[in-house]
Amino acid sequence: MKPTVLVKQTVLVVDDAAGMRQTLVDILEAAGYSVSIAVDGGAALALARGERFDVILMDIQMPVLTGVEVLAALDHPPPQIVLMTAYALEEQMGKARDHQAFAILQKPFQIARLLHVVAEAAAPCDGNGYRPGLG
Amino acid sequence: MTSIRIPTYRLAAFVVVVVIVSIASVGSLLIRNAVRSEEHRLLQERASEIGLILTEAFSGLQTQMATVAGETQLNGADARAFMASTATLITAQPGSSTVLADAGTDPVRFVAVIGTALPPTAVGPADALIRRALNLRAEITTSVFDEGSAHVIGLAYPVGVGGLVIYRQLPLDPSAAGSATSGSQPFHELTVALYAGPTQEKATLILTTSGQVPLRGSVAVASTTFGADQWLVAINATSPLVGNFATNAFWLVLVGGVVVALALGALADSLLRRREHTLTLVDQRTAELRDSMAKLELAQEQVLRQARLAAIGELAAGVGHELRNPLGVITNAHYLLRAGFEQQGGNGLMRHLALAEREVGAATLIVGDLLDFAGPREPVTTPVGLHELLDEVLDLAAPPSGITVDRDESAGCSPVLADRDQLRQVLLNLITNAYEAMPGGGAVTVVVREAPGGVELQVTDSGVGMDQETAAQVFQPFFTRKARGIGLGLAVTKRIIDAHGGGISVTSAPGVGTTFRVDLPAAVVGAAP
Numbered sequence: 001m002k003p004t005v006l007v008k009q010t011v012l013v014v015d016d017a018a019g020m021r022q023t024l025v026d027i028l029e030a031a032g033y034s035v036s037i038a039v040d041g042g043a044a045l046a047l048a049r050g051e052r053f054d055v056i057l058m059d060i061q062m063p064v065l066t067g068v069e070v071l072a073a074l075d076h077p078p079p080q081i082v083l084m085t086a087y088a089l090e091e092q093m094g095k096a097r098d099h100q101a102f103a104i105l106q107k108p109f110q111i112a113r114l115l116h117v118v119a120e121a122a123a124p125c126d127g128n129g130y131r132p133g134l135g
Numbered sequence: 136m137t138s139i140r141i142p143t144y145r146l147a148a149f150v151v152v153v154v155i156v157s158i159a160s161v162g163s164l165l166i167r168n169a170v171r172s173e174e175h176r177l178l179q180e181r182a183s184e185i186g187l188i189l190t191e192a193f194s195g196l197q198t199q200m201a202t203v204a205g206e207t208q209l210n211g212a213d214a215r216a217f218m219a220s221t222a223t224l225i226t227a228q229p230g231s232s233t234v235l236a237d238a239g240t241d242p243v244r245f246v247a248v249i250g251t252a253l254p255p256t257a258v259g260p261a262d263a264l265i266r267r268a269l270n271l272r273a274e275i276t277t278s279v280f281d282e283g284s285a286h287v288i289g290l291a292y293p294v295g296v297g298g299l300v301i302y303r304q305l306p307l308d309p310s311a312a313g314s315a316t317s318g319s320q321p322f323h324e325l326t327v328a329l330y331a332g333p334t335q336e337k338a339t340l341i342l343t344t345s346g347q348v349p350l351r352g353s354v355a356v357a358s359t360t361f362g363a364d365q366w367l368v369a370i371n372a373t374s375p376l377v378g379n380f381a382t383n384a385f386w387l388v389l390v391g392g393v394v395v396a397l398a399l400g401a402l403a404d405s406l407l408r409r410r411e412h413t414l415t416l417v418d419q420r421t422a423e424l425r426d427s428m429a430k431l432e433l434a435q436e437q438v439l440r441q442a443r444l445a446a447i448g449e450l451a452a453g454v455g456h457e458l459r460n461p462l463g464v465i466t467n468a469h470y471l472l473r474a475g476f477e478q479q480g481g482n483g484l485m486r487h488l489a490l491a492e493r494e495v496g497a498a499t500l501i502v503g504d505l506l507d508f509a510g511p512r513e514p515v516t517t518p519v520g521l522h523e524l525l526d527e528v529l530d531l532a533a534p535p536s537g538i539t540v541d542r543d544e545s546a547g548c549s550p551v552l553a554d555r556d557q558l559r560q561v562l563l564n565l566i567t568n569a570y571e572a573m574p575g576g577g578a579v580t581v582v583v584r585e586a587p588g589g590v591e592l593q594v595t596d597s598g599v600g601m602d603q604e605t606a607a608q609v610f611q612p613f614f615t616r617k618a619r620g621i622g623l624g625l626a627v628t629k630r631i632i633d634a635h636g637g638g639i640s641v642t643s644a645p646g647v648g649t650t651f652r653v654d655l656p657a658a659v660v661g662a663a664p
Contacts, residue, residue: 017460023467030474086459087452087506093515106556107463108499110527111470 008034009122014044014058014067015084020107024057031115033122041065045073053079054122055102060085060092068092071099080121084109144407152400159392167385170377171353177376178355181325185368186357189329193361197275199224200292204301207235212296214247221249230285230306238269239298246299253304264289265300267363275362279307279331279339288331288341292362309342324374326350330367333358341366448509455506462502465495489533496531500567503560504623507631508612514554514634518658521551521583521590528562537576540566544583551590551655557631558655564624565594565651571617572598572649589637589657595650601643609641 011033015021021037028035036053038044042064048056056079060067067083072095074081080102085092088104096104102121105114203220210216217235225233232250236243236257243257243265257265260280268276268291279288282304290303328348332339335349335356349369356369375382469492476484522544534540551558569579577597584591601609601616608614610629615622632639636656643649 017464019464020460020467023464023471026471027467030471084463086463087456090512093512097515107459108466108495109463110531111467112530113527 008032009054010034010036010052011118011122012036012038012044012047012053012056012058012079014038014041014056014062014070016040016059016062020059027111027114028057028118031118033118041067041070045070048074048079055079055118056081057118058083060088060096066092068095068099071096071101075099082117082121142408142411144404144411147407148400148404151403152396155396155399156393159389159396162392163385163389166388170381170384174372174375174377174382175353175355178353178370178372179357181322181372181376182355182357182368182370185322185325185327185370186359189359189366189368190361193275193359193366196290197292197362200275200290200301200303201273203233204292204294207299207301208294208296212294212299217247217301218249225249225303228305232304234302234304235294236265236291236300236302237298238265238300243300245302257302261289261302261304264291265302267291268293268300268302269298271363277331277361277364279341307341309340309348322370324372324376325370326373328369330369331361331364333365333367335367335369451505451509455502455509458498458502462495462499466492466499469495493533493535496563497567500532500560500563500624501621504564504627505621507557507560507627508623511630511634512557514557514631516552516554516635518550519553519555519558521548521592524555524559524562525581525583528559528566532563532567532570534579535570538570538573539578541578541580542583543580545585548583548585548590549657552658553635553655554631557635561628561631561653564628565653568624568651569594569596569598569649572596572600574599577648585657586654589655592653592655593650594653595648597648600645600647600649602645606641606643606649610639 009032011028013021013024013028013035014037015024016039021039025035025037036047036051038047041058041062044056044058045065048070056070056074058067058070058081060083065073067085071081071083083096083101083104084107085104086107088096088106093104103117105117203217203224206220206224207217210219214235221233227233227250230251232248232253234248234253235246237246243262245253245255245257256262260278261282264276264278271293273293273295275290275292277288277290279286281287286307286309287304288307290305292301293299294301326343326345328335328343328345328350329341330336330339331341337348340348350371352371354369354371356367359366359368469488472488473485476488525542525544529540566579566581573579573596579597580593580595582591582593582595605616609625612626613622614626629639632653632655638654640652641649642652
């Protein structure tokens with residue numbers, strides 16, 4: 001499941017917290033991904049519309065647009081979107097499921113699990129381009 | 136054994152009746168005694184009056200006898216002189232005899248007789264009477280005796296010359312006076328008996344107004360002097376001298392007292408019962424009021440507690456949320472540090488890193504419990520494999536030194552239908568709980584196996600254990616026996632299991648250890664893996 005060296009899979013990391021952003025970039029790059037960053041939901045939406053990412057790893061609670069709002073705006077996968085949250089509201093969780101988020105990770109998460117979920121999300125998709133999330 | 140309870144008001148009423156009846160009884164007794172004493176005093180007065188009247192009458196009789204004796208002496212002290220004076224001075228009565236007797240002879244010889252004829256000489260009591268009169272000077276003497284078939288009284292008075300004595304003998308019928316004192320006569324209310332002697336002897340009875348002698352009942356006696364003799368008059372009253380009203384006054388007081396006592400008793404009973412009823416009512420109302428106050432206080436307390444819990448919840452949610460982000464960054468940084476140390480061979484620092492990771496794990500668990508308690512979330516269920524989740528949990532919360540974890544999992548155990556994050560929270564709570572129950576080390580046994588309709592999970596420690604009372608409280612929020620911890624882990628664990636439609640129970644014995652058993656529903660066959 002490891003990506004090949006020649007064609008790196010791309011991940012967009014979106015989080016308003018600089019520390020989280022930085023560590024996630026380092027972890028994912030070390031795992032062999034090509035990583036871009038965005039500091040809020042608005043920037044993420046602009047980037048995602050202009051560029052193709054295999055996976056978007058995005059916090060829910062953010063300024064400008066929340067992760068769930070970005071998910072709703074980018075309605076058709078790919079890319080697969082993995083959401084992260086420190087403490088999500090019931091309503092946001094429901095909406096995230098309705099818009100077919102690939103997975104929702106609760107902070108803090110185990111890196112092994114993060115890498116597993118990102119790898120699953122980045123794996124080539126089937127015909128209709130969507131697979132159920134990992135929960 | 137049951138005892139009959141007499142109401143206080145009835146006892147009080149009874150006491151009132153008893154007291155008043157007692158007072159009435161004493162009063163009536165005093166009145167009766169006073170009335171009796173007055174009655175006796177009046178009777179005694181009457182007796183004395185009658186005695187005086189008799190003394191006067193006797194004095195007249197003595198004067199008559201003395202006059203006859205004087206005239207007889209003046210006119211020659213012979214039978215002719217006696218006959219002349221007697222004829223003018225004494226009225227002859229039927230059956231009576233007036234005699235001039237000579238006591239100078241033995242037996243006494245009757246010199247002259249006027250009235251009913253007598254034998255020529257005196258015999259028996261008459262003889263003795265005449266001889267006694269001779270020895271007296273200017274005094275009459277009497278005697279009552281039977282003369283043949285007749286009851287008679289004899290009177291004797293000395294003439295003062297030789298052995299001559301004036302002697303009168305009259306027939307006696309004591310009961311003949313009966314009608315004389317009845318009707319409107321003075322003393323008509325009295326029964327009288329007159330005795331020619333100092334005592335009430337029937338032989339000396341001269342007259343009586345009663346068929347029965349001696350008199351019975353309340354009797355007053357008075358002595359009266361008749362010449363040389365003492366006579367006795369005895370009386371009693373046919374009707375009370377003080378009057379019927381006075382006599383019966385004590386009954387009036389007694390009956391009146393009883394009636395008043397009963398009336399007052401009934402009144403007291405009624406008033407006291409009403410008072411008792413009122414007091415009972417007051418007590419009842421007071422108790423109700425107190426009850427209401429207590430309920431109000433309880434409600435207020437509950438409202439306060441709810442408000443406090445809500446405030447705690449809000450604070451916890453805020454703090455928890457803000458802590459999770461830095462904890463996430465620290466976790467990520469630890470990962471990178473570990474990778475760097477592994478590449479550079481900084482093994483000495485790995486131990487410190489592991490410690491830091493463990494503490495972050497503990498902090499994460501506490502934050503998770505706090506957030507779940509503050510804002511319980513409905514589980515979002517997917518099929519979850521317990522084996523894999525247990526791997527993750529034991530990786531996150533590795534056993535401290537001195538503690539081993541034995542896993543006993545049946546192969547091919549069905550996945551459970553659960554919220555992955557919440558179930559991880561449950562396992563973390565149960566596993567770290569087991570660690571903390573064994574400060575001196577020990578073994579944790581985790582059993583996962585199929586159970587009817589689901590999967591059974593058991594976490595057993597060989598730790599300090601707890602008694603029944605403690606075991607019954609472990610699922611209550613903020614209950615903790617540990618020096619560290621806020622007492623939410625097991626409360627949250629139970630809430631999550633209940634929300635999943637599962638069950639959790641605990642069995643424990645002090646010094647032996649504790650087992651938590653969790654039952655979870657299995658994922659429906661055919662659901663996504």
